[in-house]
Amino acid sequence: MTNPNVGNTPAAPARPIVLGLRQNAAQFILLVAVNALVGGMLGQERTVLPLLATRTFHLSAYTAALTYILVFGVAKAATNYFAGTWSDRYGRKPVLVAGWLIAVPVPLLLIWAPNWGWIIAANVLLGISQGLTWSTTVIMKIDLVGPARRGFAMGLNEAAGYGAVAATALATGYLAEAYGLRPAPFLLGVAFAALGLGLSRFVVRETRGHAHLEAANHVARADGRHDHLHHELSNRQVFAQTSFREPALSSASQAGLVNNLNDGLAWGLFPVLFAAAGLSVGRIGVLAALYPAVWGVAQLFTGALSDRWGRKWLIAAGMWVQAVGLALIALGDAFGMWAVAAALLGAGTAMVYPTLLAAIGDVAHPAWRARSVGIYRLWRDGGFAVGALLAGVVADALGVRAAVWTVAALTAASGLIVAVRMYETHQRLEGR
Template identity: 55%
Template sequence: MQIQLGLKENWQQFTLLVLVNMMVGGMVGLERTVVPLVGTEEFRIGADMLVFSFIIAFGVVKAFTNLISGVLADKYTRKRVLVMGWLFGLPVPFMLAWGPSWAWIIGANVLLGISQGLAWSMTVNMKIDLVGPKKRGLAMGLNEAAGYGAVGLTALLTGYLAAAYGLRPQPFYIGIAYTIIGLLLSIFVIRDTRAYAALESASVVTPGEQQHRPDLLWVFKETSLKNRNLFAVSQAGLINNLNDGMSWGVFPLLFISMGVGLEGVGWIKAIYPVVWGAGQIITGPLADRFGRKPLIVWGMFVQVLGHVVIGFEWFSPFISGMVGSVLLGAGTAMVYPALLAAVSDAAHPSWRASSLGVYRFWRDMGYAAGALMAGVVASALGLLWAVHIAGLLTLLSGIIVWLKMKETRKS
């Protein structure tokens, strides 16, 4: 069968990969509303840093898994790595639902980090492989919309289930369904896409030119420091997920302390990733039309506004949380597909999977950085100050992109 690049030409497999990524994202949504409260209310953990430890474990493990995911994909094929990711995820909902100690929750997040680093990375790489260079922004918008939309909807649903039935085990039953459906789809209906990357790579190599296949260390240095565009993108990704890591741990505790009920916290936690996810259906194509840099810079600044609104005394805690979360979600929706598309633009197809892995390493290290920062600041100054510090870091990151990055979109 002759293969062709393009979204229209490969819409069936693309759609199936969108569905799989909804299951991948839903696994993260399991934890957004309930797990911090499991730590404080069921296991009686009083220290903010210890409560946030599950996010630090998740972020660090996912970051390092992202780093090697591209190498594994080139060695074992994209499909095998995707299936491997689901196998690591199978025990997670059971451990979250019935784990007898906080150590089990930490262990579940180690496995979840590995699973997400492998599975989500592969859905990104496989969609980029299929669509080719012209529709990368749209492809990443649809991919991340599916994943983060599922994060938000699952966070909302677990909040209602927890309010109705208790914190455990009922809210985690959804995760059992996600893992089984995601694994079966990945084994039986998803096809590997490495041949599509090879086709694109051949199209950008001139006759007689040797393809450059650098090792991971070279790609790490190039993506992290040497290439100005890739450096700007990587630090923006880190700060973007620092916001998410901070909100993951801080928002349930902050808004419960302000008198917001569990259902209200579920809405605050859900609206951020839902707007983030759904918004990318629009912002992904905008990144293809207007360029990557404007979406990244202004998306970071919109997130700053979200931080300012949260805790604003003119509003009730619930309203400030909802408005702030909408702004955080909108800003992140502007940033996310543009960042992935910018990395794909700047990296050669022969080492693009590894470069995406390095970018995602820095981006998802932001989860750990956000939780660590939040724990330290909350212990010293209070939970609300963790939100303010994250906003300041986001402002500085947007300025760095503004000054350092050149547009990567090919006209």
């Protein structure tokens, strides 16, 4: 006789959904670790790939060498948009796992590439993977913490990601100097992809319910500024508000684009500039790591400061600090001055990066926030492509230093746009 209880074991009670960093600490810390692995996948290229372009594949034109950043930026920017939309439609976790699956072939392609076309293909996959994984970890952390400590949460997220970029750039520089440009540096990427996929598939939990909870309890701003941005917006309306119409969202989008424009320049041309000055691969690796290292560590503080001081002026000042750092890169001709400039560039980026994400989270309604984050990141990571193209064309025509001066001027102008057009988005500080 069949036991009626067989196969009908009661399901475990669902975990109660609550907002807050402390209440969701375990999952938050796990997502920080996953984002560090995402950053490591990017960091494996920072030191080695520009040298691979010139020394292994003999690409002499700067524009040709920068094609891998161009395709990476286009792929990542486009994928960011879909990551936000798909996260709302299918859930955050499936998008995260898909991003890691796409990352798995990247280091293998870099190791085995017989020609530059393979490097381009690897960077298309890397851009898609980064768009899915990094966007989703951002969205999931915003979901978990709620509105009170959003800046601090984004600071931790970006610190983990770019701290890992820096550590991996440094490690790959020394591995390349000791064992050659391939395969040793890219074996780190193999390990990162395997670990990231395993954690995301088996340990990370879905967070879309947290966004639904926040949407149900959403409180309008006291100044009525966002009353017209009700929760029922189409994808086209969210794109228009984030990109052009809403002053804070659109100011953040252009600042994000310019920020990554200068990061694309740093990624593609700084190692070439430093090598031309006679620096060793190891010292180039130190400089390539210093910029994201300062950027990563400082975000532990700047994200939290934006919760206390506000978003607007931290963003504007950060763009201006970056412009000063770029100017010093253009003026410098030795390791010491370039190290100071790289630290300034990292500090300015740290002031901007988590604060822009927090500002998007402040303004966008929880019901369409994931889509707004994806659109902001579309513009921001489109800066990689714009920066690679602009820097390559100017460097080919006028030299690397002229390209750096051009980007420094654009960065200063971006800070001015934020100062003039953006309002303070942190509700607790809006009346100050």
